[in-house]
Amino acid sequence: MPQPMAETRPLRLGVLGCADIAWRRTLPALADVAGLTLTAVASRSAERARRFADRFGCAAVTGYQRLLDRDDVDVVYLPLPVALHGHWVERALSGGRHVLVEKPLAATAAEALRLSGLAASAGLVLRENFTFLHHPQHATVMDLISGGEIGELRAFTGAFGIPPLPGTDIRYRADLGGGALLDVGVYPLRAAQYFLGSTLDVLGSALHTAPTYDVDTSGDVLLRSGEGVCAHLSFGFRHGYRSAYEIWGSAGRIVVERAYAPPPRYRPRIRIEQQDRVERLTLPAADQFAETLRAFVAAVRGEPERGPAPGGRPVAREQLVHASLIDAIRASARGGARDSGAVRAPAPG
Numbered sequence: 424m425p426q427p428m429a430e431t432r433p434l435r436l437g438v439l440g441c442a443d444i445a446w447r448r449t450l451p452a453l454a455d456v457a458g459l460t461l462t463a464v465a466s467r468s469a470e471r472a473r474r475f476a477d478r479f480g481c482a483a484v485t486g487y488q489r490l491l492d493r494d495d496v497d498v499v500y501l502p503l504p505v506a507l508h509g510h511w512v513e514r515a516l517s518g519g520r521h522v523l524v525e526k527p528l529a530a531t532a533a534e535a536l537r538l539s540g541l542a543a544s545a546g547l548v549l550r551e552n553f554t555f556l557h558h559p560q561h562a563t564v565m566d567l568i569s570g571g572e573i574g575e576l577r578a579f580t581g582a583f584g585i586p587p588l589p590g591t592d593i594r595y596r597a598d599l600g601g602g603a604l605l606d607v608g609v610y611p612l613r614a615a616q617y618f619l620g621s622t623l624d625v626l627g628s629a630l631h632t633a634p635t636y637d638v639d640t641s642g643d644v645l646l647r648s649g650e651g652v653c654a655h656l657s658f659g660f661r662h663g664y665r666s667a668y669e670i671w672g673s674a675g676r677i678v679v680e681r682a683y684a685p686p687p688r689y690r691p692r693i694r695i696e697q698q699d700r701v702e703r704l705t706l707p708a709a710d711q712f713a714e715t716l717r718a719f720v721a722a723v724r725g726e727p728e729r730g731p732a733p734g735g736r737p738v739a740r741e742q743l744v745h746a747s748l749i750d751a752i753r754a755s756a757r758g759g760a761r762d763s764g765a766v767r768a769p770a771p772g
């Protein structure tokens with residue numbers, strides 16, 4: 424169990440799993456985050472743990488539980504395949520650790536609700552690592568919309584597609600919680616939730632499994648907000664790269680072309696199109712992984728939360744709404760929409 428922490432001491436971070444995303448983005452971002460220090464990384468393989476530990480300057484641990492048994496870990500980052508989140512989030516929470524878990528929190532709403540309940544009853548923070556929500560470019564878009572730049576909202580379209588991955592990738596493994604909806608589809612889904620609010624109905628969805636695959640490899644979803652604004656989402660694993668959204672209003676539209684995974688040095692460009700003019704805003708670069716880690720530290724410290732839920736919507740609830748929408752999309756793809764006209768994500772809690 425971790426020791427009680429002095430308010431000023433940096434939170435000591437342990438990592439469960441030597442994942443690619445930890446190597447490329449999350450752990451390099453730590454250098455720019457005050458109040459968080461890496462103490463240990465755990466892998467199923469001693470060699471992988473050593474490779475990470477050598478690069479990032481921390482202890483190497485073989486076996487996830489061994490990391491949780493240490494007394495120098497206050498918070499845990501969990502970049503494991505989705506199907507393993509439930510088990511290891513529960514273990515980390517029951518050891519008294521706050522948890523930052525890779526997106527999506529869980530493959531089903533029931534599992535997300537169970538884990539959120541465990542965190543809430545233990546008084547611990549459980550955050551889903553949707554880093555794009557912390558990039559300031561989306562708050563800028565929200566400000567433009569609130570300022571009336573494109574009038575009343577009429578439609579949202581969002582797309583995230585990537586070229587095929589090596590056949591051994593976790594995303595192609597049904598037993599590990601793979602599939603395009605959980606891996607890439609959740610990004611435009613979360614973006615629709617961010618801009619249109621959390622009262623969304625799933626009007627219809629199609630999940631496609633390409634021959635020889637065990638998981639959904641692409642999909643399309645139609646949503647409708649409480650105000651009657653529709654969102655069309657497209658996503659997949661066998662696509663030319665696209666990572667975008669567009670918001671169309673009564674007086675123009677806003678287009679964001681590098682929406683979900685911009686590199687830390689990339690200066691985002693936002694295009695605003697109106698009847699007689701096109702304006703391009705170039706924004707400062709930001710590292711959304713560092714921003715997410717800062718927000719996680721703030722949440723653990725009990726400071727006001729920034730980023731992932733505009734308008735003061737509680738982050739923990741937004742995570743549950745998202746998981747409910749994933750369920751509703753699957754139900755609709757199985758034929759639920761034909762019976763009922765719309766599949767409403769049940770209100771969490």
Ligand SMILES: NC(=O)c1ccc[n+]([C@@H]2O[C@H](COP(=O)([O-])OP(=O)(O)OC[C@H]3O[C@@H](n4cnc5c(N)ncnc54)[C@H](OP(=O)(O)O)[C@@H]3O)[C@@H](O)[C@H]2O)c1
Nearest residue numbers: 440441442443444466467471502503504505525526552593
């Ligand atoms: N936030 C983002 O922008 C972002 C971007 C990409 C991915 N992700 C998420 O991050 C997670 C990891 O993705 P990734 O691309 O980094 O995948 P990855 O490189 O395959 O990493 C997954 C890690 O899980 C561990 N693991 C435990 N049991 C495993 C098993 N049976 N098979 C395979 N790996 C197992 C492995 O760590 P050890 O071998 O060291 O134990 C492995 O390194 C996913 O949930 C994904 O959705 C998030």
